[in-house]
Amino acid sequence: MAEPRHALKANKTCDVKGCASEAERSISGGAAKxxxxxxxxxxxxxxxxxxxxxxxxxxxxxxxxxxTLGR
Ligand SMILES: [Zn+2]
Structure with a gap:
């Protein structure tokens, strides 16, 4: 939502609750669920x-x- 215009990938943090580590990957919300x-x-x-x-x-x-969806 309110992301800085020039968000640096390196500044992303993990979206798991209680985790503040630097994010390295992103997956879809559905997959996380x-x-x-x-x-x-x-x-x-x-x-x-x-x-x-x-x-x-x-x-x-x-x-x-x-x-394998999308077959
Ligand atoms: Zn994490």
């Missing part, structure tokens, strides 16, 4: 730090359908 990450509802993009991205990948292994 599927992986049951603690993020705000209704987010289109969710930024994750390295650690949470790893966690997301682990958790989302069962939810592979998301990646």
């Amino acid at each position: 599927e992986a049951e990450l603690k993020v705000d509802e209704g987010m289109k993009r969710v930024h994750l730090c390295k650690e949470h991205y790893r966690e997301y990948k682990k958790l989302s292994k069962k939810e592979r359908e998301l990646e």
Whole structure:
């Protein structure tokens, strides 16, 4: 929403609640929800730090359908 015009990628922080690490990746809000990450509802993009991205990948292994959508 109220993002600075020239948001620097390096300044993004992880969107998981209680985490203040630097974000390295972003995933879709739906994917974050599927992986049951603690993020705000209704987010289109969710930024994750390295650690949470790893966690997301682990958790989302069962939810592979998301990646194969669009067939
Ligand atoms: Zn994090």
